[in-house]
Amino acid sequence: MTLSRRNFFKLTGLGAAAAATPGAFAQNAMPGSADAGRQAYPVQPIARLDALVVNQPLDFAYPDAGSACQLLRLGHAVPGGIGPQQDIVAYSILCPHMGCPTSYESSSRRYKCGCHFSVFDPEMGGQQVIGQATQDLPRVLLELDDDGSIRAVGMVGLVYGRQSNVMVQEVSA
Amino acid sequence: MSQFSDRIPLPPVDAQTTNLTCHFCIVGCGYKAYKWPRPQEGGPAAADNALGLDFTRPLPPLAACLSPAMVNNLRDKEGQDWHVMIVPDKDCVVNQGQASTRGGMMASLIANGQGVSASRLTAPMVYGGTNWRPAGWEEAIALYAGLTQRLLDAEGPDALLFNLFDHGGAGGGYENTWATGKLIFSGLGTSMVRIHNRPAYNSECHATRDMGINELNNSYEDAELADVLWSIGNNPYETQTNYFLVHWLPNLQGNSVAKKQARFPGETVGRGRIIFVDPRRTASIAVAEQAAGRENVLHLAINPGTDTALFNGLLTYVVEQDWIDREFIAARTTGFDAAVQANRLSLEECSAITGVPVAQLRQAAEWSYRPKASGHRPRAMHAYEKGIIWGNDNYRIQSALVDLVLATGNVGGRRGAGVVRMGGHQEGYVRPPFPGGRPAPFIDEAVIAGQGRMLTAWACDAFRSTLNAQQYRAVVTKRAAIVREAIDQARGASTAELIDIIFDAVTQKGGLFVTSIDLYPKPIGEIGHLMLPAAVPGEMNLTSMNGERRMRLSEKFMDPPGIAKPDCLIAAEIGKALQALYTQAGNAAMAARFAGFDWASEEDAFNDGFRQNESELVTYERLRALGNNGVQLPVQGLENGQLVGTEVLYTERFATEDGRARFQPAPWSGLLPLAQAQKDKYPFWVNNGRVNELWQTLYNDEHNPARMGRWPATLVEIGTADAARLGIASGDLVELYNDYGSTQGMAHVEPGIREGQVFMMAMGRQGVMGDLATTAVDENVLPYYKGTWAAVRRLGDAAYSASVTGKSRHY
Numbered sequence: 001m002t003l004s005r006r007n008f009f010k011l012t013g014l015g016a017a018a019a020a021t022p023g024a025f026a027q028n029a030m031p032g033s034a035d036a037g038r039q040a041y042p043v044q045p046i047a048r049l050d051a052l053v054v055n056q057p058l059d060f061a062y063p064d065a066g067s068a069c070q071l072l073r074l075g076h077a078v079p080g081g082i083g084p085q086q087d088i089v090a091y092s093i094l095c096p097h098m099g100c101p102t103s104y105e106s107s108s109r110r111y112k113c114g115c116h117f118s119v120f121d122p123e124m125g126g127q128q129v130i131g132q133a134t135q136d137l138p139r140v141l142l143e144l145d146d147d148g149s150i151r152a153v154g155m156v157g158l159v160y161g162r163q164s165n166v167m168v169q170e171v172s173a
Numbered sequence: 174m175s176q177f178s179d180r181i182p183l184p185p186v187d188a189q190t191t192n193l194t195c196h197f198c199i200v201g202c203g204y205k206a207y208k209w210p211r212p213q214e215g216g217p218a219a220a221d222n223a224l225g226l227d228f229t230r231p232l233p234p235l236a237a238c239l240s241p242a243m244v245n246n247l248r249d250k251e252g253q254d255w256h257v258m259i260v261p262d263k264d265c266v267v268n269q270g271q272a273s274t275r276g277g278m279m280a281s282l283i284a285n286g287q288g289v290s291a292s293r294l295t296a297p298m299v300y301g302g303t304n305w306r307p308a309g310w311e312e313a314i315a316l317y318a319g320l321t322q323r324l325l326d327a328e329g330p331d332a333l334l335f336n337l338f339d340h341g342g343a344g345g346g347y348e349n350t351w352a353t354g355k356l357i358f359s360g361l362g363t364s365m366v367r368i369h370n371r372p373a374y375n376s377e378c379h380a381t382r383d384m385g386i387n388e389l390n391n392s393y394e395d396a397e398l399a400d401v402l403w404s405i406g407n408n409p410y411e412t413q414t415n416y417f418l419v420h421w422l423p424n425l426q427g428n429s430v431a432k433k434q435a436r437f438p439g440e441t442v443g444r445g446r447i448i449f450v451d452p453r454r455t456a457s458i459a460v461a462e463q464a465a466g467r468e469n470v471l472h473l474a475i476n477p478g479t480d481t482a483l484f485n486g487l488l489t490y491v492v493e494q495d496w497i498d499r500e501f502i503a504a505r506t507t508g509f510d511a512a513v514q515a516n517r518l519s520l521e522e523c524s525a526i527t528g529v530p531v532a533q534l535r536q537a538a539e540w541s542y543r544p545k546a547s548g549h550r551p552r553a554m555h556a557y558e559k560g561i562i563w564g565n566d567n568y569r570i571q572s573a574l575v576d577l578v579l580a581t582g583n584v585g586g587r588r589g590a591g592v593v594r595m596g597g598h599q600e601g602y603v604r605p606p607f608p609g610g611r612p613a614p615f616i617d618e619a620v621i622a623g624q625g626r627m628l629t630a631w632a633c634d635a636f637r638s639t640l641n642a643q644q645y646r647a648v649v650t651k652r653a654a655i656v657r658e659a660i661d662q663a664r665g666a667s668t669a670e671l672i673d674i675i676f677d678a679v680t681q682k683g684g685l686f687v688t689s690i691d692l693y694p695k696p697i698g699e700i701g702h703l704m705l706p707a708a709v710p711g712e713m714n715l716t717s718m719n720g721e722r723r724m725r726l727s728e729k730f731m732d733p734p735g736i737a738k739p740d741c742l743i744a745a746e747i748g749k750a751l752q753a754l755y756t757q758a759g760n761a762a763m764a765a766r767f768a769g770f771d772w773a774s775e776e777d778a779f780n781d782g783f784r785q786n787e788s789e790l791v792t793y794e795r796l797r798a799l800g801n802n803g804v805q806l807p808v809q810g811l812e813n814g815q816l817v818g819t820e821v822l823y824t825e826r827f828a829t830e831d832g833r834a835r836f837q838p839a840p841w842s843g844l845l846p847l848a849q850a851q852k853d854k855y856p857f858w859v860n861n862g863r864v865n866e867l868w869q870t871l872y873n874d875e876h877n878p879a880r881m882g883r884w885p886a887t888l889v890e891i892g893t894a895d896a897a898r899l900g901i902a903s904g905d906l907v908e909l910y911n912d913y914g915s916t917q918g919m920a921h922v923e924p925g926i927r928e929g930q931v932f933m934m935a936m937g938r939q940g941v942m943g944d945l946a947t948t949a950v951d952e953n954v955l956p957y958y959k960g961t962w963a964a965v966r967r968l969g970d971a972a973y974s975a976s977v978t979g980k981s982r983h984y
Contacts, residue, residue, distance in 0.1 A: 039180065066230065066231040079975075079976070094234070096240060097238065097272075097274075098234065098235050098237070098238050098271070099234035099235060099236065100235065101234070108980065108981060110980050110981075112984060114463075115235065116271070116418055117410065117460045117463065117984045119981075119982070119984060121978035121980045123978075123980075124976070124978040124980075127882075127977075127978045128274070128866075129978050129982055130411075130456055130866075130982045130984075131274065131865070132271075132272065132273050132274045132277070132418075133240070133274060133277075134240045134241075134242035134243065134272070134274055134277040134281075134879075135240050135241060135242060138179075155179055156178055156179065157178055157179060158178065158179050158180065158240060159231075160231075160232070161231040161233070161234075161236065161237070162231055162232075163180060163183055163217055163228040164180035164181075165180065167229075167230070167231075
């Protein structure tokens, strides 16, 4: 069966966590990129700035409950970092090669996958240090509110195991 | 690359599906190419897409290997828009659904005029008036064939030089090796030919072949069955990734024990162990330690160039311990006593030369050769690659290694064993005999000495892949400039007049006419005069075999860009043009030498070459039926219409006249003198090789922003103490220099690198390891690329550290 995405897909809120801010979607999550406006990402509060400890990752799920991510404060400015020190980043932790969960090694500040030994650098935008993936670690786009709360607003890179980061499903016409 | 970074279109169930073997390394992973009209898309339900995967919920880990890099768009010559997806084939026994980071990028490279492929040659290009211009095939071939004929008639075949691929996969394969061999050897008859990666037309494995053992003698499954895997001068995680991950790793993790028990009843079996022979601590060693546990990994960190001493010490020791296979030696070999005598070296002497402690040497021998609890001899598979092939006297090292393997009975049909090269590209060689002798002429020195009039670089770039490369580049550029100057003056010249002008420049003024036949403009072509555009797998049908001799048909699913053609059909055009020119000249004898090029397709080249010379039974149709699993050569026959192959070679006879393998004496004789001279003078040994994310001369990668973002310059790994002493940080630009040349790269401080050693990615565009390589060669003109020494200094900070990770590449 052949489908036209525009007509036959609808967004599905997979899991309650995905819809933490019901109805709020970042329509242009990646301004200036080719992706702008292609997917409607949920806007989702993750944590408060003052609760983050340097080099200790914080688990969360985004854009839905089936997508494990981590928020990380690195203590110095890094590419893509937000916050007063531009040191806060977040990534999908599923290896973009074949989906095994990566683990954060705090001593070397690297994400490592035990299945096929890919290694990623959260201090360089998730760049693959070595490994078999064909993309870097998918990055979660973050924003910091005036009140000090950090929220996820979109992603760059495809999360493992999906056709689309924001899950879609076929509906009957 | 998909136009979206965060979603991919799915192929509908009726998408066109073809088989594609990976373009790149010898492992030859199987892929499926899906092609379907835009803007159609398959649905997320498993029944609604050709992948049969359920995307209505996230896939579990290891269910697929799929990313935006595996999808692309294409507009064909009729103006139809297509989606293309290229994904690893789960049913292929080689890779079992896995993609390496190199093969996984194939869809991103397809020729759609955008991205990486925007740099492809789409038409012949002719130099003139200080510039390049496109030309039609008729004009380009008339120039090439006309000049060839003039030179052949005036000076004979030695005026015609070729730098020529001899491998399978992209830029090679049976169709293309045959067509070029037929043109160059049978037609032109020149022996002034060198192979893509070395300065002469020789084998990388003369020694093992002389001993009666082809270098690809086992199956990938043997790596699952071995008690011990030897990885000698070889870094399989980065260079033969899926052979390592799919077939070695399960053994190292203990996941093939049941298979061993079933195959070898009554024999002690267990988790596999691995022994690395490498002066460098590699990414593969770090991975193996993680997978197998440190207690099952032995790293023999030999001093550079001392492999022969290592194998001779082990041979002497196992003979003393009587851990050898006397029955096998008596029944199936000759020359044992003489080799043992010639190679004799005590463990203490061996340790002093190699730098490996005696205890480690003993441990290696015990793991590999001491009978197991059940009384059976261990099954030890010995795999080697460029550390030996580009090592200190290729012929001698390979002889010493194969002597050890023969003495312990680890080749000749035994499963879980074999003495095999790991390989670079796939193989795909069928050619008429090379008209030169052995040793073959040292072509690159002949070029430097001013010999030859016309140089054709066919799917290779010696500017990045020879020794003494700086001088080679300088001389070729200078000689090509003489021809350019003459051409620049030829305003309004017809092709015939241009040939006269070029003929004069090359025969009277020392010029060299340079043609490059390739996918992209290459450095060696850019200084020349003619570029002819070629094709890759997917744009043509192509057959090759992988490292276990598994032959597949890689199927065409799209056209080459512009008016580019498969290499075999370019060779045919040249052959036909020469036939016509000689017929016109009334020279029937010469015309006859260029007969038989009337091919309509690459399949005609295959039928003329492989089927007439290797096996009549192998047809495109029969290969197509076998899909990505193909057949392991040699073909034994047909069973129910299907080709039947050969899993392991030499179960009864070796490839010698009497069927017995030959031991060859190979005494340790020190470093080759030219290498020793650099060692005496400069502080750093310059090791070199491939890097996981990049392929060979980077012909695709250097046009790929994703690759160049990670590797904007040539990698130079240096250890922590040396880096600190020289004030070098990761990301800094560094220069390496010695008596032969200077080159540069981007430093990466890697803690595991030993003091006094650096490792350089071999064939970058700006950083070329060959600039430092001496002219030391073995008796067959095999270069010692791995054996040079240089000084290192910091050049400065090129701001790479702002965009390139400096983290350790070791897991």
